[in-house]
Amino acid sequence: MARMSASKSHGMFSPMTMLVLVLVGVVSFSGLAVLSAYAPELRKGDDGGGHALSRSSVGFGAISRLLSLMGQPVLTSRGDLPASAEEALLVLTPSAGMSPVPLERNDHIGPTLVVLPKWEARPDPKHRGWVTTFGDNEGAEALSVLPPKLRKDLKVNEAKDKRTVRLRRPSGEAFGAPVTIKGARTLAGPGWTPVLLDQDGGVVMAMRDDSWTYVLADPDYLNTQGLKTADGARTAVAMLNLIRDDGSPVVFDVTLHGFKRTRSLMRLIVEPPLLGATLVAVALALLAGAQAFARFGPPLRSRRAVALGKTALADNTAGLVRLARREHRMARLYARLIQASAARAIGAPRGLDGQDLVDFLDRVSRTVGATHTYSALADRALTASPSDLMAVARDLHTWKQELIRGRQ
Structure with missing residues (x-):
C-alpha cells in the first residue's frame, strides 16, 4: 500500500503538466496585459452620447458612416491627428455642461466646426445605445461650450414648433434640400460672418471673423435624427463640403467624450520602434526558462561553510x-x-x-x-x-x- 501511494504521488505533477501550466499562464498574462493596454481603443463607444461613435438619435455616427460609404475621407480622432489630417475639417460635438472646447491644437491648422448641443437625453434602459430625449437646453447653456472670447455677445434664438427649414447662402442662393426640424435654432451676434441662413434670415451657421472657426446653431442638421430622410442626408453632406477643401478629410473628435487614446508603458513596448527589443527580451526569457527547465549537468553538492x-x-x-x-x-x-x-x-x-x-x-x-x-x-x-x-x-x-x- 505504501509503495502504491508513493507511485501515485510521484506521478501527480509530471514535468509535462508543469510545462503546460506555465505556458498557459504566460500566454494568458500576456494577452491580458495587451488587452488592458488597448482597452480604451477597443471600446465601441455606442453609449448614446452626442459624438461620432454613437448611433443614437443625438449621436453623429450616421454622418460619419454616410461619408465613409460615399468614399469620402473620414476619421474618428482619439488623440493627435496624423500629418495627412492637419488641414482637415475638425468637427467638435461637445455636450451641454462640458468645459469650453479647446480650439487651438498644434496638430491642426484647418477649419474647425463646433456643433452646439441642444437635447437633454438619458440612456434608454431597454435598448443599449438608445436614448430618450426629454427636452432641450437653454441657449446660454449651449453657448457655454464655446470659449469666453467666442460666446461674448452671442445669442441663440429658438423656434417654438416643428417647421420646415429652407437653407440659403447670404447671396440668396438656395442651399441643400428642405429639412424638418423641431425647435430650430439660429445665432445672432457681432463679430460673426453668416455662412448659411434660413428662410427668415436667421443665421444657422456662422464663421468667426478673426479665426477659421465655424459654429452650427442646431445639431439636428448633422445628427442621426436629422439624417432620417434623404433630404436631411443630402443637406448634411453639402453642409460639410461647403466648409472643407475638396479631397480633405473630415475628422470627428471624440476625445471630449472620454475616448482619448492615453499613453502607457505597455503600449510603448508592444509598438514600433521598441517592438523589436520586446521580442528579443521575450525570446531570451523563453531560452532562459528552457535552460532552467532541462538540467544540463549534475546538481552541485552542498559544501561546508568552512572547509577542512x-x-x-x-x-x-x-x-x-x-x-x-x-x-x-x-x-x-x-x-x-x-x-x-x-x-x-x-x-x-x-x-x-x-x-x-x-x-x-x-x-x-x-x-x-x-x-x-x-x-x-x-x-x-x-x-x-x-x-x-x-x-x-x-x-x-x-x-x-x-x-x-x-x-x-
Missing part, C-alpha cells in the same frame, strides 16, 4: 596571496618547482644545478620533441602578469609531461 583539511589550507593560502596582490610572483617559484620535479622524474645528474641544469633540460626537450624548452618557459614566468598565470602554469605542466613520456 587540505582544501581549507589551499583556499586560505590562495586567498592570502590574492589579498597581497602577489599572484604574478608565484610563476617564477612554480617554474622552479616544475624544474626540480621534472629533473627527478627523468633522472637528471644530481650534481647539475643553475644554468647547467637548464641547459640539460633544454637538450632533453629538443631530443624528445617537446613543444617548449624550459628556458623559454622560465623567461615567460619571470615576466608573467596576473592574467597570464594560468597559461604559463598549463604550458609548464604540459612540458613536464612531454619530458616524462619522452624519456620513458
Whole structure:
C-alpha cells in the first residue's frame, strides 16, 4: 500500500503538466496585459452620447458612416491627428455642461466646426445605445461650450414648433434640400460672418471673423435624427463640403467624450520602434526558462561553510596571496618547482644545478620533441602578469609531461 501511494504521488505533477501550466499562464498574462493596454481603443463607444461613435438619435455616427460609404475621407480622432489630417475639417460635438472646447491644437491648422448641443437625453434602459430625449437646453447653456472670447455677445434664438427649414447662402442662393426640424435654432451676434441662413434670415451657421472657426446653431442638421430622410442626408453632406477643401478629410473628435487614446508603458513596448527589443527580451526569457527547465549537468553538492583539511589550507593560502596582490610572483617559484620535479622524474645528474641544469633540460626537450624548452618557459614566468598565470602554469605542466613520456 505504501509503495502504491508513493507511485501515485510521484506521478501527480509530471514535468509535462508543469510545462503546460506555465505556458498557459504566460500566454494568458500576456494577452491580458495587451488587452488592458488597448482597452480604451477597443471600446465601441455606442453609449448614446452626442459624438461620432454613437448611433443614437443625438449621436453623429450616421454622418460619419454616410461619408465613409460615399468614399469620402473620414476619421474618428482619439488623440493627435496624423500629418495627412492637419488641414482637415475638425468637427467638435461637445455636450451641454462640458468645459469650453479647446480650439487651438498644434496638430491642426484647418477649419474647425463646433456643433452646439441642444437635447437633454438619458440612456434608454431597454435598448443599449438608445436614448430618450426629454427636452432641450437653454441657449446660454449651449453657448457655454464655446470659449469666453467666442460666446461674448452671442445669442441663440429658438423656434417654438416643428417647421420646415429652407437653407440659403447670404447671396440668396438656395442651399441643400428642405429639412424638418423641431425647435430650430439660429445665432445672432457681432463679430460673426453668416455662412448659411434660413428662410427668415436667421443665421444657422456662422464663421468667426478673426479665426477659421465655424459654429452650427442646431445639431439636428448633422445628427442621426436629422439624417432620417434623404433630404436631411443630402443637406448634411453639402453642409460639410461647403466648409472643407475638396479631397480633405473630415475628422470627428471624440476625445471630449472620454475616448482619448492615453499613453502607457505597455503600449510603448508592444509598438514600433521598441517592438523589436520586446521580442528579443521575450525570446531570451523563453531560452532562459528552457535552460532552467532541462538540467544540463549534475546538481552541485552542498559544501561546508568552512572547509577542512587540505582544501581549507589551499583556499586560505590562495586567498592570502590574492589579498597581497602577489599572484604574478608565484610563476617564477612554480617554474622552479616544475624544474626540480621534472629533473627527478627523468633522472637528471644530481650534481647539475643553475644554468647547467637548464641547459640539460633544454637538450632533453629538443631530443624528445617537446613543444617548449624550459628556458623559454622560465623567461615567460619571470615576466608573467596576473592574467597570464594560468597559461604559463598549463604550458609548464604540459612540458613536464612531454619530458616524462619522452624519456620513458
